[in-house]
Amino acid sequence: MKYSEKVMDHFNNPRNVGVIDQPSGVGTVGNARCGDIMRIYLDIDPDTKVIRDCKFKTFGCGAAVATSSMATELVKGKTIYEALKVTNQAVMEALDGLPPVKVHCSLLAEEAIHAALWDYAEKNGIVIEGLSKPK
Numbered sequence: 001m002k003y004s005e006k007v008m009d010h011f012n013n014p015r016n017v018g019v020i021d022q023p024s025g026v027g028t029v030g031n032a033r034c035g036d037i038m039r040i041y042l043d044i045d046p047d048t049k050v051i052r053d054c055k056f057k058t059f060g061c062g063a064a065v066a067t068s069s070m071a072t073e074l075v076k077g078k079t080i081y082e083a084l085k086v087t088n089q090a091v092m093e094a095l096d097g098l099p100p101v102k103v104h105c106s107l108l109a110e111e112a113i114h115a116a117l118w119d120y121a122e123k124n125g126i127v128i129e130g131l132s133k134p135k
């Protein structure tokens with residue numbers, strides 16, 4: 001399997017791995033078929049709604065690590081509304097592509113970010129336009 005240099009870089013040197021204490025929102029998603037799990041933590045500024053920090057942990061494969069690393073980099077510094085536009089498509093493009101059999105792994109990061117945003121919105125009684133309830 002051939003991976004881009006950017007994928008290899010984010011796999012070998014993943015950004016934002018870890019946990020945030022007392023996060024604004026947490027999202028955990030899994031792929032029921034393989035059991036791979038992804039968890040995303042968000043620290044959100046209550047006034048500006050800017051994502052100040054974002055960390056991830058995963059039991060997923062190298063492609064899941066690389067896509068989460070890139071996804072967390074892309075949402076940091078964005079507002080919660082802008083972060084919704086960081087789709088797995090956008091993450092894959094930023095990584096110069098993924099082999100087709102690995103595309104489903106990149107969905108874990110997007111789903112977990114959405115789940116964390118949902119958690120944040122619920123805790124704070126706000127509605128984020130365009131965000132749907134995680135499965």
Ligand code: FES
Pocket residue numbers: 034036059060061062063064105108
């Ligand atoms: Fe399961 Fe990639 S995260 S194979």
Ligand code: FES
Pocket residue numbers: 031033034035036060104105108
């Ligand atoms: Fe499970 Fe890829 S095989 S996420």
